[in-house]
Amino acid sequence: MSRLYPFHGGLKTVRHKTESNQWPIQQAALPRWLTVPLRQHIGAIAKPLVQAGDRVLKGQMIGQADGYISAAVHAPTSGVVAAVETRPVPHPSGLPDLCVVIDSDGEECWIEHEPVDYRALHPSELRNVLRNAGIVGLGGAAFPSAVKLNLSGQCEHLDTLILNGAECEPWITCDDRLMRERATGIVAGLQVMTCLLEPREVLIGIEDDKPEAIAAMAEACAGTGYQVRPIPTRYPSGSVKQLVKLLTGKETPVEGLPVDVGVQCFNAATAYTVHRAIDHGEPVISRVVTVTGHVSQPGNFEALLGTSFADLVEQCGGYREGVERLIMGGPMMGFALHSDEVPLTKAANCILAASAAELTPAQPVMPCIRCGACVDVCPADLLPQQLYWHARAKEFDKAQDYHLFSCIECGCCSAVCPSHIPLVQYYRYAKNEIWAQEKEKQKAELARQRHQARLERLEREKQEREAKLRQKAPAKTIKAAEASEAGIKLDIEAAVAHAKPHPPSSISSRAEEGESITDYSARTPALPVAEGGNQEPEPLSSKQDA
Amino acid sequence: MIAAIVVLSVMAGVSGLLLGFAAVRFKVEGDPIVDKIDAILPQTQCGQCGYPGCRPYAEAIAAGEADINQCPPGGENGVTALADLLGRDPKPLNAEHGAVKPKMVAVIDEQNCIGCTLCIQACPVDAILGAAKHMHTVIASECTGCELCIAPCPVDCIDMIPVAQTITTWKWTYPAVTAKAAA
Ligand code: SF4
Ligand code: SF4
Ligand code: SF4
Ligand code: SF4
Numbered sequence: 035m036s037r038l039y040p041f042h043g044g045l046k047t048v049r050h051k052t053e054s055n056q057w058p059i060q061q062a063a064l065p066r067w068l069t070v071p072l073r074q075h076i077g078a079i080a081k082p083l084v085q086a087g088d089r090v091l092k093g094q095m096i097g098q099a100d101g102y103i104s105a106a107v108h109a110p111t112s113g114v115v116a117a118v119e120t121r122p123v124p125h126p127s128g129l130p131d132l133c134v135v136i137d138s139d140g141e142e143c144w145i146e147h148e149p150v151d152y153r154a155l156h157p158s159e160l161r162n163v164l165r166n167a168g169i170v171g172l173g174g175a176a177f178p179s180a181v182k183l184n185l186s187g188q189c190e191h192l193d194t195l196i197l198n199g200a201e202c203e204p205w206i207t208c209d210d211r212l213m214r215e216r217a218t219g220i221v222a223g224l225q226v227m228t229c230l231l232e233p234r235e236v237l238i239g240i241e242d243d244k245p246e247a248i249a250a251m252a253e254a255c256a257g258t259g260y261q262v263r264p265i266p267t268r269y270p271s272g273s274v275k276q277l278v279k280l281l282t283g284k285e286t287p288v289e290g291l292p293v294d295v296g297v298q299c300f301n302a303a304t305a306y307t308v309h310r311a312i313d314h315g316e317p318v319i320s321r322v323v324t325v326t327g328h329v330s331q332p333g334n335f336e337a338l339l340g341t342s343f344a345d346l347v348e349q350c351g352g353y354r355e356g357v358e359r360l361i362m363g364g365p366m367m368g369f370a371l372h373s374d375e376v377p378l379t380k381a382a383n384c385i386l387a388a389s390a391a392e393l394t395p396a397q398p399v400m401p402c403i404r405c406g407a408c409v410d411v412c413p414a415d416l417l418p419q420q421l422y423w424h425a426r427a428k429e430f431d432k433a434q435d436y437h438l439f440s441c442i443e444c445g446c447c448s449a450v451c452p453s454h455i456p457l458v459q460y461y462r463y464a465k466n467e468i469w470a471q472e473k474e475k476q477k478a479e480l481a482r483q484r485h486q487a488r489l490e491r492l493e494r495e496k497q498e499r500e501a502k503l504r505q506k507a508p509a510k511t512i513k514a515a516e517a518s519e520a521g522i523k524l525d526i527e528a529a530v531a532h533a534k535p536h537p538p539s540s541i542s543s544r545a546e547e548g549e550s551i552t553d554y555s556a557r558t559p560a561l562p563v564a565e566g567g568n569q570e571p572e573p574l575s576s577k578q579d580a
Numbered sequence: 581m582i583a584a585i586v587v588l589s590v591m592a593g594v595s596g597l598l599l600g601f602a603a604v605r606f607k608v609e610g611d612p613i614v615d616k617i618d619a620i621l622p623q624t625q626c627g628q629c630g631y632p633g634c635r636p637y638a639e640a641i642a643a644g645e646a647d648i649n650q651c652p653p654g655g656e657n658g659v660t661a662l663a664d665l666l667g668r669d670p671k672p673l674n675a676e677h678g679a680v681k682p683k684m685v686a687v688i689d690e691q692n693c694i695g696c697t698l699c700i701q702a703c704p705v706d707a708i709l710g711a712a713k714h715m716h717t718v719i720a721s722e723c724t725g726c727e728l729c730i731a732p733c734p735v736d737c738i739d740m741i742p743v744a745q746t747i748t749t750w751k752w753t754y755p756a757v758t759a760k761a762a763a
Binding site: 129456465467470478480481 | 622633634722
């Protein structure tokens, strides 16, 4: 019955689960300051609903979902908003992003909230409840769950709902502990999802190195018909397309999503937040995070979003000697942080303090010898050496011909490459370049249209003027009009001539003026729309620019 | 044999007529090669190429009047793309037309703007809003950074500032690979 369909490639990694999974989830201390990023999800940044000086209650919405693919953000505790400004956030760039900083009052005073009778709600109302509770995928991708819980237009009928409890990254154990300790909550959340998606079957995939979690989940599922499926411990079984293949035998199309083949997949921790939102009326304000590696006492913490990583490391007894790098996520798919003064976000499943022992030593990079080792391990069935070849040569079209965007950046290929080529770095670079070029193209197209519209407008105005003058007849004035037309032309030419040599003085950098740019564009939508239409005001993102 | 020749000639004649008719009847408006060149150009409309906008430059390239390396905003990538399209050899940018600069956006100092509307008249993409004698403002997301509004401003209240990098515009860089050492 429970047949498995192994995916191609993958790796047996050295496991470091026992470092952190031997103790129950601990409640992290309430910090004085909480820095809550308004972008903790894929999609548009949430619109801030509060400003400095406002008093907020625990669970109060402080950022509203902006558009379909976006998620709400809530105050993790009660207190006073100290600032709404850009602060460093956990991101590979180390760049800051807009955050709400809360000075907590220590009272943990909740906003009014109550359980939701989800069976009485219309599906779209129920999705709205979840959307307003800020629920996103907690496995690391942080995709807004309400979007995935809406099948209309995506798939007629769902065959399989998969709960992802694989947790294949070698160091992470937060889902393991959550499944052991709060299995009934997870299953309750799964029931809400089932109610929305009405799948034919519900499968729960858990790697077989977590026997306690498997037992706990099986017990909680008794009587529900949900099936717990232990799967072999093989990285990256927790990656969506691979897990779908493993459990159902279905191949997700190259540029497609599992829903295209009638499967939808959610992380175990996400199901738990659905349960909190429905059965307790609580939005997502905390998560369980693994703090492990070179810290005194690794473990799992249930911490409020916005708690700084430094705080959490402190609660593990601090760093041990020899930490070289702080990584968010696992060593395979995570990224290095620039500082530990960044806040916990919904996507942060693991903080790994890595010493030299955990890092693969930087080895000199050698040329590709076309050994094919990378092909053998690639779980996405790609030809990594071809991707590398084209990405390195910046031949992005050809890289896409080899399905660059099917690469899940799992790092298996880099891990086995005997020439120590940082393959994944090339793929990330190539993907980013392609996206940037795409964006630039769109921007150029917009500029082209606006320029065209302007030329047409000028032409129309000119003709109208001429027509008017002709009506009034005297030939003299027409001449005069032509003369002034020529004058305008001269002006334009003068401007064009000016554009070539630029006096450096006119390009003084005035970063401090950034504030006023924000004001302009924030006000733009209210201002009369310039001809040429197609306004695309981005007040929030330009606020970032400031 | 003769019948076959006759049939084939008649067929050839008919198709020739058809093709000729089609060529006249379904003539494509505009010049496709100009469109293709124009699609590669960055549409900054700054005039640094020596033409009053990207489209005129595209037309000049198509007519063989201009070289492919005269557009600084397009950078080396732009020249390479043009070379690919036209089957020519890529070449470095012609320094006479200016150098590649980081992306900029115009900002009007509201305190000093006298509302003369001269910048509005200069802006090729209508990115400036304002009415006569009222403070003007630049729509940052529409500004191409062409700098054409700088010169006409009589009170010198427009500045170009670099577009700041944000989380949404940040990119992974090309891997800095340690030079291979003898193993
Ligand atoms: S594993 Fe490395 S050396 Fe071997 S084919 Fe792949 S990229 Fe080349
Ligand atoms: S990182 Fe991409 S190319 Fe490399 S093994 Fe993983 S999926 Fe394949
Ligand atoms: S130099 Fe300026 S006007 Fe000329 S093609 Fe390039 S962007 Fe367009
Ligand atoms: S605002 Fe100035 S710099 Fe920006 S597009 Fe208009 S004229 Fe060019």
